[in-house]
Amino acid sequence: xxxxxxxxxxxxxxxxxxxxxxxxxxxxxxxxxxxxxxxxxxxxxxxxxxxxxxxxxxxxxxxxxxxxxxxxxxxxxxxxxxxxxxxxxxxxxxxxxxxxxxxxxxxxxxxx
Amino acid sequence: xxxxxxxxxxxxxxxxxxxxxxxxxxxxxxxxxxxxxxxxxxxxxxxxxxxxxxxxxxxxxxxxxxxxxxxxxxxxxxxxxxxxxxxxxxxxxxxxxxxxxxxxxxxxxxxxxxxxxxxxxxxxxxxxxxxxxxxxxxxxxxxxxxxxxxxxxxxxxxxxxxxxxxxxxxxxxxxxxxxxxxxxxxxxxxxxxxxxxxxxxxxxxxxxxxxxxxxxxxxxxxxxxxxxxxxxxxxxxxxxxxxxxxxxxxxxxxxxxxxxxxxxxxxxxxxxxxxxxxxxxxxxxxxxxxxxxxxxxxxxxxxxxxxxx
Amino acid sequence: xxxxxxxxxxxxxxxxxxxxxxxxxxxxxxxxxxxxxxxxxxxxxxxxxxxxxxxxxxxxxxxxxxxxxxxxxxxxxxxxxxxxxxxxxxxxxxxxxxxxxxxxxxxxxx
Ligand SMILES: Nc1ncnc2c1ncn2[C@@H]1O[C@H](COP(=O)(O)OP(=O)(O)OP(=O)(O)O)[C@@H](O)[C@H]1O
Ligand SMILES: [Mg+2]
Numbered sequence: 001x002x003x004x005x006x007x008x009x010x011x012x013x014x015x016x017x018x019x020x021x022x023x024x025x026x027x028x029x030x031x032x033x034x035x036x037x038x039x040x041x042x043x044x045x046x047x048x049x050x051x052x053x054x055x056x057x058x059x060x061x062x063x064x065x066x067x068x069x070x071x072x073x074x075x076x077x078x079x080x081x082x083x084x085x086x087x088x089x090x091x092x093x094x095x096x097x098x099x100x101x102x103x104x105x106x107x108x109x110x111x112x
Numbered sequence: 113x114x115x116x117x118x119x120x121x122x123x124x125x126x127x128x129x130x131x132x133x134x135x136x137x138x139x140x141x142x143x144x145x146x147x148x149x150x151x152x153x154x155x156x157x158x159x160x161x162x163x164x165x166x167x168x169x170x171x172x173x174x175x176x177x178x179x180x181x182x183x184x185x186x187x188x189x190x191x192x193x194x195x196x197x198x199x200x201x202x203x204x205x206x207x208x209x210x211x212x213x214x215x216x217x218x219x220x221x222x223x224x225x226x227x228x229x230x231x232x233x234x235x236x237x238x239x240x241x242x243x244x245x246x247x248x249x250x251x252x253x254x255x256x257x258x259x260x261x262x263x264x265x266x267x268x269x270x271x272x273x274x275x276x277x278x279x280x281x282x283x284x285x286x287x288x289x290x291x292x293x294x295x296x297x298x299x300x301x302x303x304x305x306x307x308x309x310x311x312x313x314x315x316x317x318x319x320x321x322x323x324x325x326x327x328x329x330x331x332x333x334x335x336x337x338x339x340x341x342x343x344x345x346x347x348x349x350x351x352x353x354x355x356x357x358x359x360x361x362x363x364x365x366x367x368x369x370x371x372x373x374x375x376x377x378x379x380x381x382x383x384x385x386x387x388x389x390x391x392x393x394x395x396x397x398x399x400x401x402x403x404x405x406x407x408x409x410x411x412x413x414x415x416x417x418x419x420x421x
Numbered sequence: 422x423x424x425x426x427x428x429x430x431x432x433x434x435x436x437x438x439x440x441x442x443x444x445x446x447x448x449x450x451x452x453x454x455x456x457x458x459x460x461x462x463x464x465x466x467x468x469x470x471x472x473x474x475x476x477x478x479x480x481x482x483x484x485x486x487x488x489x490x491x492x493x494x495x496x497x498x499x500x501x502x503x504x505x506x507x508x509x510x511x512x513x514x515x516x517x518x519x520x521x522x523x524x525x526x527x528x529x530x531x
Contacts, residue, residue, distance in 0.1 A: 028519050029517060029519055030450055030517070030518050030519040030522065031452060031470065031517075031518060032451060032452035032453045032456075033452045033470060033471075036452070036470050036492070048519065050451060050453060050456060051453075072456075072460075097449065097450075097451075097460070098449075098450040098451055098518075098522070099447075099448040099449050099450040099451075099468070099522045099525075099526070100448075100526070100531070102450060102518070102519045102522035102523055102526070103448070103522050103523055103525070103526020103527070103531075104526070105523070106519065106520065106522065106523020106524070106526060106527065107523065107526055107527050111520075112516065112517045112519045112520035112523065
């Protein structure tokens with residue numbers, strides 16, 4: 001699924017990486033615990049999380065994840081956005097809660 | 113054996129739960145066909161110093177086994193020129209390629225033979241397991257996860273399982289110094305870039321970075337944020353060493369257990385403290401040494417083999 | 422839908438058999454306990470990978486109808502006992518929280 005579709009399905013906006021919106025992800029993973037995310041080793045995965053700490057960027061960076069969808073409309077602090085920019089990770093944010101964002105994407109065919 | 117001891121033994125069996133027959137067996141197998149002469153089996157045993165020869169049909173399916181004692185019997189009866197078929201054991205106790213470590217052990221205990229052929233579903237012979245094979249598999253897996261805390265010190269003294277290389281120099285050095293969690297993970301991020309420029313493949317770099325990150329986060333969360341992250345990366349091998357200044361881990365076995373954590377609620381709200389970090393490190397590294405103890409520094413050394421993908 | 426319907430539809434194992442006739446009116450997926458306290462609605466099906474004993478306290482406080490522990494994780498016996506005392510149903514699913522959420526959402530739980 002293209003990130004542009006993720007934007008459209010979840011009504012998200014792009015915080016970092018507009019130019020990369022045609023990147024594709026093949027899976028999604030929803031978690032707020034970074035070690036849980038790190039236990040998974042599939043690079044082409046969209047990380048869905050409720051956190052906005054620099055560690056979400058680091059975690060994505062370690063795993064070569066292309067993009068993060070921040071849920072619950074949380075503001076991404078400037079320094080976290082900057083870190084995402086320098087590491088080349090796309091950050092999207094939606095007002096949906098994790099359950100709803102996951103449900104919508106799953107329903108539209110993005111597998112786990 | 114007291115009940116307590118056997119419970120402990122069972123717990124250790126778990127350590128080997130990743131080993132199955134196919135991982136333990138030797139795959140260089142010397143076999144004969146039923147129509148071969150008994151004398152050929154005798155020569156094979158002597159030359160290869162093996163104590164039993166599996167007998168297979170034209171499709172390599174196991175049909176029998178000839179052991180030293182059968183050869184001795186045949187010698188006594190003057191039947192060395194007869195075909196193997198006439199002296200071999202036909203109902204051979206064999207193992208399946210996917211049999212667990214526990215099954216293998218109980219097979220050795222029940223049947224008291226020194227060796228067992230390993231077959232696949234279709235009955236084809238794929239390997240042999242001797243007691244030496246089992247022993248060396250145990251030793252290998254002990255090396256892949258080695259923990260050293262106070263209890264070990266009592267028996268092993270100051271024996272060190274850490275690489276000597278770091279005593280002189282390292283290819284990559286990062287001083288961990290983190291107050292709060294803001295810049296936690298920076299060292300691992302730099303290590304990742306360093307490994308990429310060294311030309312290591314994507315997947316070994318990912319494994320090494322993930323483990324370095326887990327270890328670095330542990331220093332920041334559990335050990336006051338002061339420590340070092342170093343790496344040696346040569347000859348298709350990445351060695352990562354993460355050290356801190358304490359307070360140390362009192363019981364490493366417990367700390368390695370998935371889900372076990374001493375993290376505070378505040379840490380959990382920041383996305384850590386699931387108790388999965390060390391379990392991840394163990395899963396993604398090829399060799400792991402952890403040395404720690406109560407009020408001691410923690411030293412963690414992980415090795416990643418580029419060829420092991 | 423009821424807790425019973427959730428059990429049937431997500432294909433999870435029942436770890437603690439609480440009140441399965443309870444209504445489930447929404448879904449909530451989250452591993453941060455403070456957020457669940459603040460934001461989850463009573464009657465939710467809560468998907469998480471947390472297995473901490475505090476999960477039960479939070480679920481009871483919020484009025485969660487069923488907790489779905491994901492990714493094949495299991496709770497320690499003290500957690501199970503505590504849940505049983507609260508008549509809270511706990512399910513173990515092999516799926517990730519994403520997939521569990523997806524399955525419930527597709528079934529119409531919004
Ligand atoms: N460097 C260290 N110094 C002191 N204690 C440590 C250190 N590393 C780990 N520990 C102890 O081991 C426990 C388990 O560590 P592990 O990394 O597996 O989980 P965690 O850090 O608690 O949670 P997670 O890694 O999932 O965020 C920790 O809770 C802590 O008690
Ligand atoms: Mg950790």
